[in-house]
Amino acid sequence: MVSIDNYDFKGKRAIIRVDFNVPVDAAGNVTDDTRIRAAAPTIKKVLSEGGAVILMSHMGRPKKNPDMKYTLEQIIPAVENNLGVKVQFAGDCMGEKAAEMCKNIQAGEVVLLENLRFYAEEEGKPRGLAEDATKEEKEAAKKALKEGSQKEFVKKLASYADCYINDAFGTAHRKHASTYLIAKYFPNDKMFGYLMEKEVKAISEVMENPQRPFCAIVGGSKVSSKIGVIKALLDKCDSIIIGGGMTYTFAGALGGKVGKSICEPDMHPVALEILEMAKAKGVKFLMSPDALTCDQFSEEANTKESSVMDIDPEWEGVDIGAGGKAAFREHILECKTILWNGPVGVFEINKFSTGSKAVAEAIAEATKKGAFSLIGGGDSVACVNKFGLGDEVSYISTGGGALLEYIEFGDLPGVAAIRD
Ligand code: AMP
Secondary structure: OOOOOOOOOOOOEEEEEOOOOOOEOOOOOEOOOHHHHHHHHHHHHHHHOOOEEEEEOOOOOOOOOOOHHHOHHHHHHHHHHHHOOOEEEOOOOOHHHHHHHHHHOOOOOEEEOOOHHHOHHHHOOOOOOOOOOOHHHHHHHHHHHHHOHHHHHHHHHHHOOOEEEEOOHHHOOOOOOOOOHHHHHOOOOEEEOHHHHHHHHHHHHHHOOOOOOEEEEEOOOOOOOOHHHHHHHHOOOOEEEEOHHHHHHHHHHOOOEOOOOOOOHHHHHHHHHHHHHHHHHOOEEEEOOEEEEEOOOOOOOOEEEEEOOEOOOOOEEEEEOHHHHHHHHHHHOOOOEEEEEOOOOOOOOHHHOHHHHHHHHHHHHHHHOOOEEEEOOHHHHHHHHHOOOHHHOOEEOOOHHHHHHHHHHOOOHHHHHHHO
C-alpha cells in the first residue's frame, strides 16, 4: 500500500475526498472550521511536493441540483484561510467547466469541486420517485442508478486526477462514489490522508492491541442505537461502563422502578442478554448505583439523588449520582486503555452535567498516568470540549457514525477500499 509520505506527487494531480461538511450560518459564514483545519496537513503536503489538488466533499443533505443552501462556494474563504493559497471553484463536480479546470490545474494550485451530493449518483440513492412507489420500484430505480449513471459519475471523477487520497474519516462508513467506488480506478495510486491515517491508527490501537485493562464507557440516550457496538466491545474490553439514558433500560430490565426516565421496555430482553454476555465473557459490567433525578427537564429543575432501581414515579434520571461518580472514577483510574462514547447524563444542561464532567476528568487523569484514551462520537467530543479537557485525552475521533461502525464491524468500506 502506498502512503502519502512515500508517494511522489511532483507533477501529479491528486483528487482528495475531504469532509468539508461544516456548519455555516444564515449568511454563509463557516461557524466551526475544525474539519477544514483537520484536512489541511494532507492538502499542504501534496502542494508542497509539487502536486496539484482537486478537492471533493459533500455538505448537508441536498435533495436537488443545485441546492444553493449547500453550495461549497460559501466555504471558500475558510478553506483559503486554512491553506494560505487561492482556491479555484469549479461550480459543479461534473460538466465541461469542472473537467477543463481539473485538466488545466498546475502544480501548487487547488480546485474545489461543487457539493458531490447535488448528484444522486454520489450516494447511489435515486431521487424523484413517486410517493406511492412500491418497494420493487424503489429497488429497480436504485439498481438502474448504480449500474448506469453512477458508474459514469465515478469514472468522470476519477478521470480528473492521477492519484486518489481519502481523508474523510467521517464518511468512511459509506459506500459512496467518492469514498469507496472511486478507489478501484487507482489500484496503485490510492492512499489515506493524514487524518484518516491517524484515525485508523488510534482505533486500531484500541480495538486490536489494547493495553490492559481496557475499559469501554458507553453512554448516550438509547440502548437500541448502541446494541451492536456494546456487543462488539464485549469481545474486546475487560470492563464496560454503561451510562446515560440507557442505564434505565438496564435498571428496568432488572426489575427497577425508573419513574419518568428515558427507558426502552422493548429492549429489556436485549439488556438482559448483554448482561449475560458480559458475565459469560468475564467482562466487568459497571452501572451507577444511583441517579441524579429531576422534576423537570431544565436548569430550573429541582433535583435529588436516588437509587437507580427506585426512582420516584414523577421523577426522571438525568445523570449519575455521587456513588456512580466515585465508582466510575476509581475504576477508570485503574485502566490502561479507555474508550468513551456517549455522555453519562444530559450534559447539555449544566445542572445535569457533573457526572459527565467527573468521567471526563477521570479519563484526563488516567491519561496523565499513561493510559491511552480515545473519545469519539459527536456528543462525547462536545462533552470533553465543554469541560475544556480536549487536550488532556490521547485522541479525539472526528467521526461519529464511522467510529461506531468501525468498532462494531472491525472495518469500514472507505478504509478497506484503500487498503485492499
Ligand atoms: P447518543 O447520541 O445516543 O450518544 O446520545 C447523546 C445524548 O444522550 C445527549 O444529548 C444526552 O443529553 C443524552 N442523554 C444522556 N443521558 C441521558 C438521560 N439520562 N436521559 C435522557 N437523555 C440522556
